[in-house]
Amino acid sequence: EADIYQTPRYLVIGTGKKITLECSQTMGHDKMYWYQQDPGMELHLIHYSYGVNSTEKGDLSSESTVSRIRTEHFPLTLESARPSHTSQYLCASSDFTVGYTFGSGTRLTVV
Amino acid sequence: AQSVTQLGSHVSVSEGALVLLRCNYSSSVPPYLFWYVQYPNQGLQLLLKYTTGATLVKGINGFEAEFKKSETSFHLTKPSAHMSDAAEYFCAVSAAGAGSYQLTFGKGTKLSVIP
Numbered sequence: 001e002a003d004i005y006q007t008p009r010y011l012v013i014g015t016g017k018k019i020t021l022e023c024s025q026t027m028g029h030d031k032m033y034w035y036q037q038d039p040g041m042e043l044h045l046i047h048y049s050y051g052v053n054s055t056e057k058g059d060l061s062s063e064s065t066v067s068r069i070r071t072e073h074f075p076l077t078l079e080s081a082r083p084s085h086t087s088q089y090l091c092a093s094s095d096f097t098v099g100y101t102f103g104s105g106t107r108l109t110v111v
Numbered sequence: 112a113q114s115v116t117q118l119g120s121h122v123s124v125s126e127g128a129l130v131l132l133r134c135n136y137s138s139s140v141p142p143y144l145f146w147y148v149q150y151p152n153q154g155l156q157l158l159l160k161y162t163t164g165a166t167l168v169k170g171i172n173g174f175e176a177e178f179k180k181s182e183t184s185f186h187l188t189k190p191s192a193h194m195s196d197a198a199e200y201f202c203a204v205s206a207a208g209a210g211s212y213q214l215t216f217g218k219g220t221k222l223s224v225i226p
Contacts, residue, residue, distance in 0.1 A: 006154075033213075040199070042218040043155075090154050099145045099203075100214055102154035 003027070006091050006103035013081055013110055021076045021106045023091035032074040033100065035090040036060060043090065049074055081110045113138045113204045117217035125225045130174075130189040132220050134202035137183065144185040145203040145214065146176055155201060161185065172196070197224045 004025040013019055025032065034047040035058075045058030049068040063085070064078050074093075078085055088107045092100040118133040136142055143162050147155040159170025166178040172195075176187045185202060199221050203214040 040219075040221065043201070043216050045213070048213065088152075092155075094214075099143075099157050099160050099205075100147075100155070102147075102156070104154045105152070107152065 004091060004093050004101050004103045006089075006106050008106060009104060010107050011109070013108075015080075015082055015110055017081050017110075019078050019081055019108070021089055021091075021108070023074045023076070023103060024072050025074075025093040025101070026072065027093060027095070027101065028071065029093035029095050029101075030071065031094045032068070033092045033094070034058070034064075034066060034074070034076050035092065036062065037088045037090055037105075039088070047076065081108075083110045086110050113142065113206055113215045115202050115204050115215055115217035117200075117202050117220050119220055120218065121221045121223065123223040123225060124192045126194055127191050130187070130192045130196065130222065132187040132200050132202075132222065134176075134185045134187065134217060135183055136185060136202070136204040138204055138206060140206045143205045144176075144178060145205075146170065146174070146185075146187050147201045147203065147216075148172075149199040149201065149219075151198075158187070158200075192222075192224045194224050194226065197222055 007022045030051045035043040044060035046062040047066040049055045090105045091103040094100045114137045116135045145160045146158040149155045159168045161168045161178045169175045174189045201219045202217040
């Protein structure tokens with residue numbers, strides 16, 4: 001079944017650790033996005049990609065980085081996690097005509 | 112550029128009552144419009160969308176929305192609220208046509224359903 005997957009669903013890590021949040025989709029979508037969302041709050045676009053080897057920063061400044069080496073894979077990396085990075089991270093993909101398909105999210109807590 | 116305004120960050124209705132969540136948009140070109148629902152600790156799920164054609168759009172779970180160009184609105188309604196409708200709802204807009212792929216989201220409306 002075509003879908004978009006995020007792992008892990010929940011992550012608690014210590015300050016200073018390097019982490020990678022995984023996002024994969026099986027729909028063949030060219031466009032992929034990362035949003036940051038604090039509980040009960042609005043979504044903030046932090047990164048997007050329109051295809052392989054294409055990445056751009058979003059509206060909200062973020063210390064994270066992304067890569068797009070394969071169409072289906074769009075991981076997000078934090079080189080040195082801090083408590084201010086505690087949030088929910090949502091990945092989405094799109095072929096535009098049907099809107100975005102979202103993953104279930106990764107809830108990150110940095111202690 | 113596009114923008115979305117959702118009126119009311121929190122709406123409470125009684126079970127069985129009409130649900131009305133308001134969304135107004137701003138767009139310099141014909142818009143594509145979307146409503147998403149988010150349950151706690153989940154991603155966003157597409158409820159319905161308007162691209163072209165019929166202005167009254169029906170979605171999942173008994174929701175519908177009507178595109179009113181003259182009012183730049185895309186309000187979400189459901190005739191009878193159910194407890195399972197309690198969630199956060201996001202309205203989003205995108206510019207129709209090639210070259211613009213990003214959705215602009217509103218700040219969300221949290222719907223509470225009172226038994």
